Amino acid sequence: MGVMTLPGPGAPVRVPDGVPRTAGYVPGVARLGIPAQIATDASLGITNPLQSRPGDIATAMPSGLALASSFDPVLAERVGITLGREARGKGFNVLLGGGVNLTRDPRNGRNFEYLGEDPLLAGTLAGYSIRGTQAQGVVSTIKHFVLNAQETQRQTANAVIDADALRESDLLAFEIGIEIGQPGAVMCAYNRVNGPSACGNGELLDRTLKQDWNFKGWVMSDWGAVGGADFILRGLDQQAGSQLDQKPWFGPELKMLVDKGQVPRARVSDAARRIIRSLFAVGAEQASKMGPVDYAEGARVALDAARKGIVLLKNNGVLPIGAGARKILVVGGRADFGVLSGGGSSQVTPSTGAPYFEEWGGDGIAAKFNRHMFLPSSPLAALREALPDRTVTFDGGYSAGAAAAKAAQADLVVVFATKWETETADSPSLGLPQGQDQLIAAIAHANPHTVVVLETGNPVTMPWLGSVGGVVAAWYPGQEGGQAIAEVLAGQTNPSGRLPITFPQSIDQLPRPEIPGLLDPAMTPVDVPYPEGSDVGYRLYAKQGITPLFPFGFGLSYSSFSYSTPQFTRGLKLRISFTVTNTGAVGGGDVPQVYLINRNKEPLRRLIGFQRVELEKGATKAVTIEVDPRFLADFRNGKWTVPAGRYSFAVGRSALDLDAPVAVNLVQRQLAP
Numbered sequence: 001m002g003v004m005t006l007p008g009p010g011a012p013v014r015v016p017d018g019v020p021r022t023a024g025y026v027p028g029v030a031r032l033g034i035p036a037q038i039a040t041d042a043s044l045g046i047t048n049p050l051q052s053r054p055g056d057i058a059t060a061m062p063s064g065l066a067l068a069s070s071f072d073p074v075l076a077e078r079v080g081i082t083l084g085r086e087a088r089g090k091g092f093n094v095l096l097g098g099g100v101n102l103t104r105d106p107r108n109g110r111n112f113e114y115l116g117e118d119p120l121l122a123g124t125l126a127g128y129s130i131r132g133t134q135a136q137g138v139v140s141t142i143k144h145f146v147l148n149a150q151e152t153q154r155q156t157a158n159a160v161i162d163a164d165a166l167r168e169s170d171l172l173a174f175e176i177g178i179e180i181g182q183p184g185a186v187m188c189a190y191n192r193v194n195g196p197s198a199c200g201n202g203e204l205l206d207r208t209l210k211q212d213w214n215f216k217g218w219v220m221s222d223w224g225a226v227g228g229a230d231f232i233l234r235g236l237d238q239q240a241g242s243q244l245d246q247k248p249w250f251g252p253e254l255k256m257l258v259d260k261g262q263v264p265r266a267r268v269s270d271a272a273r274r275i276i277r278s279l280f281a282v283g284a285e286q287a288s289k290m291g292p293v294d295y296a297e298g299a300r301v302a303l304d305a306a307r308k309g310i311v312l313l314k315n316n317g318v319l320p321i322g323a324g325a326r327k328i329l330v331v332g333g334r335a336d337f338g339v340l341s342g343g344g345s346s347q348v349t350p351s352t353g354a355p356y357f358e359e360w361g362g363d364g365i366a367a368k369f370n371r372h373m374f375l376p377s378s379p380l381a382a383l384r385e386a387l388p389d390r391t392v393t394f395d396g397g398y399s400a401g402a403a404a405a406k407a408a409q410a411d412l413v414v415v416f417a418t419k420w421e422t423e424t425a426d427s428p429s430l431g432l433p434q435g436q437d438q439l440i441a442a443i444a445h446a447n448p449h450t451v452v453v454l455e456t457g458n459p460v461t462m463p464w465l466g467s468v469g470g471v472v473a474a475w476y477p478g479q480e481g482g483q484a485i486a487e488v489l490a491g492q493t494n495p496s497g498r499l500p501i502t503f504p505q506s507i508d509q510l511p512r513p514e515i516p517g518l519l520d521p522a523m524t525p526v527d528v529p530y531p532e533g534s535d536v537g538y539r540l541y542a543k544q545g546i547t548p549l550f551p552f553g554f555g556l557s558y559s560s561f562s563y564s565t566p567q568f569t570r571g572l573k574l575r576i577s578f579t580v581t582n583t584g585a586v587g588g589g590d591v592p593q594v595y596l597i598n599r600n601k602e603p604l605r606r607l608i609g610f611q612r613v614e615l616e617k618g619a620t621k622a623v624t625i626e627v628d629p630r631f632l633a634d635f636r637n638g639k640w641t642v643p644a645g646r647y648s649f650a651v652g653r654s655a656l657d658l659d660a661p662v663a664v665n666l667v668q669r670q671l672a673p
C-alpha cells in the first residue's frame with residue numbers, strides 16, 4: 001500500500017529519514033532485499049508538489065500535446081531518458097508518467113499532459129518515452145487506465161462505451177504503449193467504465209490487461225481511486241496515495257479478507273510478485289545510482305522538443321518575420337516574462353529560474369495547484385536577441401484600445417494568447433478567456449500584419465482567424481519555450497509540428513457539446529456516453545463529413561514537400577514505401593502520414609503510419625511504413641480480424657489533405673487479442 005509523504009490531507013505518515021516529500025512511497029523489506037518504491041509525478045518533468053522539497057528544481061518539458069506534435073518517437077525516447085535520469089539523480093525509482101488517455105473532448109483539462117487523439121501516435125510516443133525512462137533504472141507507469149477522458153466528475157463519471165470499440169481506440173493506445181515501453185506498472189483511472197470502477201474492473205484489469213495482453217507488471221491505483229479491499233480480486237495490485245481513499249484498504253482490511261478466506265493468499269502473492277518482479281526487471285533498486293542532475297542536457301532536450309512541437313497553423317506571408325518589419329510590437333501573454341504551463345500534479349518547478357505565479361484562487365490544497373505558473377523563458381527577450389536590428393516593444397494587452405493604437409504604428413504585431421488548463425477541471429468553452437479574442441480582433445483590425453501565438457493546453461476557437469496574418473500553436477512549450485517560439489517567428493527554426501488533435505470550429509461539432517456533469521455538484525454520479533466508439537477525433541469528423549477548423553495532422557512549414565506514388569510490399573506486415581522531397585527553398589522537417597481511407601468500399605479514416613523526416617532543400621528521402629495489422633482490422637468476438645478485400649491508402653499532409661489513393665487486395669487474417 002502506498003502513501004503520500006506530502007503535507008496535506010489525511011493522517012500524517014511516518015517515513016524513514018531520507019524519504020523525500022512526494023506523491024508516492026511504499027516501504028521496502030530490507031530483510032528480503034525488496035526495495036522501497038519512491039515515486040514522483042513526472043508527466044512533463046520531475047515534480048516538486050507544493051514546493052515541499054524547497055529549492056528542488058527539474059527540467060520542465062513541453063506539454064504532452066507539444067511532444068505529440070513532433071510525431072517523433074526518437075524525441076519521445078530522449079524526453080523519457082531525461083525524465084528517468086533526473087528521477088534517478090533525485091533518488092526516485094518509480095515515475096508516475098506515461099499519460100496516454102486519448103482526447104475525446106478538447107475541453108478536457110488534462111489533455112495537455114497527454115498525446116492527442118490517435119491511438120497509433122499516442123501509444124507509440126508513450127511507449128518510446130517509457131522505454132527511455134526505464135532504461136535509466138526507473139519504473140514508469142502508463143496511465144490512466146482507462147477512459148479518464150474528462151476531468152469533470154472524474155471520480156464518479158461512468159464511461160459508457162461499446163467494449164469492442166474501446167479495444168480499437170483507447171485500449172489500443174495503451175496496448176501499443178505497453179508493447180513498446182514494457183512499463184513496470186499500469187495506473188488505473190478514477191472513473192468507472194461500463195459500471196465498475198476502473199481500478200476494480202475485472203474485465204479491464206484481469207481479462208484484457210493481464211490475460212489477453214499478458215501484462216507482467218503491476219496495477220497501481222490512482223490516488224483516491226480505490227473503493228474497497230476486494231478490488232484486489234479484480235486485478236488491482238497496489239493501492240496508492242491511500243490517504244485520499246476512504247480507508248487504507250490494502251492494509252488491515254485486506255488482511256481481514258485474507259484471514260476470512262475471502263481473498264486467496266495466492267492473489268496477494270501474485271500482486272506482490274508482480275511489483276517485485278517489475279522493480280527488479282527494470283533495475284529500480286533504490287538509491288544505487290543517485291548523483292548530480294545534468295540540467296544543461298535537460299535544457300537541450302526541452303529546447304529541441306519545444307522547437308519540434310510548435311505548429312504553424314496559418315501564414316499568409318507574415319512569417320518568418322521579414323526584413324521589412326522594422327518596428328515590431330509584442331502584446332500580452334506575459335511574453336515579457338515567460339511562457340505558461342498547465343496546472344495539477346504534472347506541474348514542474350523549472351531548472352532555469354524562479355517562475356512567476358498568478359494567483360487564481362480555489363479552495364484548500366487545490367488553491368496551490370490552481371496557480372497559473374509562467375516559466376521564465378521570455379519570448380520577447382528571445383525575439384529581441386534573434387532580431388537585434390529591429391525595434392521590439394511590448395504592451396501587456398490589458399487595454400484592447402491602447403494595444404490597437406500601438407499596433408497601428410507597428411510594421412508587425414505578435415500577440416501572445418494564453419489559456420490555462422488544469423487537472424481536476426475541464427474548460428467550459430473552447431474560447432480564449434479574459435477577452436483575448438476581442439483583444440486580438442481589435443489589434444488585427446488596426447494592423448493585419450498580426451501573428452497570434454497560442455499558448456494553450458487544448459484547441460481553441462479563433463473567431464479572428466480570417467483577419468490575422470499568422471497563427472502559431474506553441475501549446476505549453478516548457479522551460480525553453482520562449483527561445484523556440486522566437487526562433488520560429490524569426491525563421492531560425494522551420495516549424496515542423498503537426499496537430500495531434502483536431503481543432504473544432506465550435507463545440508457544436510463535438511460528440512458531446514455539453515460536458516456531462518459540468519454543472520452538477522462535485523462527486524455527482526454521471527454517465528458519459530461515448531457513442532462515437534472508436535471513431536475518436538478526426539475519424540468522426542471524416543465519418544460525419546464535418547470540416548473542422550484545423551484537421552488532425554495539419555501543420556505548415558516554411559518549405560514544401562512532395563510525395564511519390566506509394567508502392568506496396570505484402571508480407572507478414574504490409575509495407576508502404578514512397579519518397580519525400582523537399583521542394584521548397586529551405587531545409588526543414590516534415591511528417592508524411594499514411595491513412596487507410598477505404599476498405600471494401602467502406603470509407604474510413606485511420607492513421608496507419610507516419611514518419612518524421614528532416615530534409616535539406618531539394619533533398620529526397622525514402623520512407624517505408626510497416627503497417628500494424630490492428631489498424632486494418634476490427635475487434636470482434638474477442639479477436640482482431642482483417643477482412644479480405646480491397647484496401648485504399650493515401651499519403652497525406654493531414655487527415656484531410658491527402659494525395660491520390662492507391663489500392664491493394666489483402667487476404668483475411670485473424671490476430672490474437
Ligand code: BGC
Nearest residue numbers: 023041096143222223241345
Ligand atoms: C493524478 C495522477 C497522479 C497522482 C499522484 C492523481 O490525482 O490523477 O496522474 O499520478 O495524482 O500525484
